[in-house]
Amino acid sequence: MKHTAISEAHAVFLRRVRRDARIVVLSRIAVLLGFLFLWELGADLKWFDPFILSSPSRVIRTIVRLYQDGSLWLHIGTTLLETVLGFLLGTVLGALIAVLLWWLPKLNRILDPYLVVLNALPKIALGPVLIVWIGAGMASIVVMGVLVSLVVTTVTVLNGFLAATDEKQLLMRTLGATKLQTFFMVVLPAGVPDLISALKISVGMSWVGVIVGEYLVSKAGLGYLIVYGGQVFKLDLVMASVTVLCILAALMYYAVAFLEKKVRN
Amino acid sequence: MQSELMTLTGVSHSFYTVEGETTAIQNLDLTVYEGEFLAIVGPSGCGKTTVLSLMMGLISPTAGSVRVFRKGLRLGYMLQRDHLLDHRTVEKNVLLGLEVQHRLTEESKARAFALLDKYGLGEFRSYKPQQLSGGMRQKVALIRTLALEPDLLLLDEPFSALDYQTRLNLSDEVYRIIRSEHKSAILVTHDISEAVSMADRVAVFSARPARLKELVDIGFSAALTPLERRAQPEFHDYFDRIWKELKP
Numbered sequence: 001m002k003h004t005a006i007s008e009a010h011a012v013f014l015r016r017v018r019r020d021a022r023i024v025v026l027s028r029i030a031v032l033l034g035f036l037f038l039w040e041l042g043a044d045l046k047w048f049d050p051f052i053l054s055s056p057s058r059v060i061r062t063i064v065r066l067y068q069d070g071s072l073w074l075h076i077g078t079t080l081l082e083t084v085l086g087f088l089l090g091t092v093l094g095a096l097i098a099v100l101l102w103w104l105p106k107l108n109r110i111l112d113p114y115l116v117v118l119n120a121l122p123k124i125a126l127g128p129v130l131i132v133w134i135g136a137g138m139a140s141i142v143v144m145g146v147l148v149s150l151v152v153t154t155v156t157v158l159n160g161f162l163a164a165t166d167e168k169q170l171l172m173r174t175l176g177a178t179k180l181q182t183f184f185m186v187v188l189p190a191g192v193p194d195l196i197s198a199l200k201i202s203v204g205m206s207w208v209g210v211i212v213g214e215y216l217v218s219k220a221g222l223g224y225l226i227v228y229g230g231q232v233f234k235l236d237l238v239m240a241s242v243t244v245l246c247i248l249a250a251l252m253y254y255a256v257a258f259l260e261k262k263v264r265n
Numbered sequence: 266m267q268s269e270l271m272t273l274t275g276v277s278h279s280f281y282t283v284e285g286e287t288t289a290i291q292n293l294d295l296t297v298y299e300g301e302f303l304a305i306v307g308p309s310g311c312g313k314t315t316v317l318s319l320m321m322g323l324i325s326p327t328a329g330s331v332r333v334f335r336k337g338l339r340l341g342y343m344l345q346r347d348h349l350l351d352h353r354t355v356e357k358n359v360l361l362g363l364e365v366q367h368r369l370t371e372e373s374k375a376r377a378f379a380l381l382d383k384y385g386l387g388e389f390r391s392y393k394p395q396q397l398s399g400g401m402r403q404k405v406a407l408i409r410t411l412a413l414e415p416d417l418l419l420l421d422e423p424f425s426a427l428d429y430q431t432r433l434n435l436s437d438e439v440y441r442i443i444r445s446e447h448k449s450a451i452l453v454t455h456d457i458s459e460a461v462s463m464a465d466r467v468a469v470f471s472a473r474p475a476r477l478k479e480l481v482d483i484g485f486s487a488a489l490t491p492l493e494r495r496a497q498p499e500f501h502d503y504f505d506r507i508w509k510e511l512k513p
Contacts, residue, residue, distance in 0.1 A: 192352075
């Protein structure tokens with residue numbers, strides 16, 4: 001039963017819910033500010049060597065300097081392009097392979113052990129090989145991003161498809177449906193939530209693939225900055241790049257989560 | 266005598282697995298007549314569902330024959346669970362079968378929606394299945410089947426997933442719907458009371474492999490609803506008779 005008028009007890013309950021939500025948000029901000037404050041304080045009071053561990057103010061100064069000499073957008077743009085490409089290609093290819101394996105159960109059975117091994121294999125181990133095969137350029141990095149997200153997408157989406165099939169196949173058979181009808185009317189719509197959880201996993205995976213790719217071979221990008229900073233002992237540069245990376249990865253994850261919310265409604 | 270719709274003659278069916286062979290049905294003879302409500306009762310796992318799958322043509326008998334007496338006899342199958350698609354609204358679920366069979370016209374659509382209205386689901390047309398109760402969901406599943414205008418309905422324990430009260434109410438309602446749409450129906454159930462309260466004839470199956478043990482004619486007037494039948498003095502006589510037949 002839903003009442004439009006709110007009782008006193010209900011109002012108390014609602015106030016408590018809102019208060020709890022506020023406490024959670026404020027605490028989150030406090031954790032971040034406390035962390036930054038201690039980091040800065042520790043660097044100023046020489047609890048540790050800021051040359052090794054950097055500090056928030058040094059990170060900000062580094063980012064501002066990168067922005068002023070114009071290279072910030074170049075590095076962000078390069079990494080972002082590689083990641084988005086890797087993510088999209090990996091997801092689309094992975095989903096298509098899942099459709100193929102659903103359609104041909106025999107093929108799925110034959111390839112199953114290979115899929116398991118590929119899923120278990122740390123794809124970044126293939127990095128050096130990719131550079132030899134594809135060349136020392138952006139293509140290698142994108143392929144790395146694709147590889148890392150592709151297999152996990154295939155496995156997640158295929159499992160979603162198979163679960164939906166088990167359930168409703170009998171119904172569709174009693175209605176006289178063809179396989180194509182079963183796919184488009186039942187399996188694909190039921191698989192959308194799994195497709196979206198696959199997106200959420202593979203968006204993180206693509207970052208891993210691309211950053212490792214940039215470690216191995218690149219002339220620009222945040223991964224390049226991190227490796228370069230490490231080699232010439234500019235830890236400020238490393239920390240600044242990691243900070244930017246944090247923000248970008250979070251933004252991309254929330255973009256996917258937002259999409260999920262849109263689709264679910 | 267009523268005209269025959271479908272006859273099973275000497276039908277046997279076995280399932281094979283790597284571990285061995287299971288004979289679900291052995292040498293079964295059964296005739297379904299037009300306009301009748303036939304119930305099949307038997308111990309669980311005795312192959313009752315297999316009989317419906319054979320009639321529906323989902324599987325072929327290992328031996329014997331299934332004969333259909335009318336060309337283009339339309340069959341409708343109702344499963345134990347409603348299997349409504351969560352991503353479709355009630356009205357889209359009802360149209361699923363018509364869509365699958367490429368029979369979705371303005372006319373067939375109107376007829377399906379009229380069924381929803383007639384049986385009290387009209388106002389829930391744009392709801393999602395998750396918003397309905399178990400009994401309502403099963404009614405939507407029945408209308409999805411009826412929208413295909415079947416001549417013979419195969420009901421595979423359609424009430425067994427529901428709570429007792431819903432079950433009694435829904436069987437009353439389904440009975441009314443099937444009678445008023447002038448359909449023939451076969452109800453598979455392990456619930457003797459349900460069979461006696463709804464059917465004109467009850468076929469009692471033995472434990473696996475299923476054979477036909479006994480055919481019991483139920484003499485209630487078709488005007489009595491299942492709930493009213495349950496209150497009749499003869500109800501218990503029928504119940505006891507079938508109960509004794511079912512004992513091993």
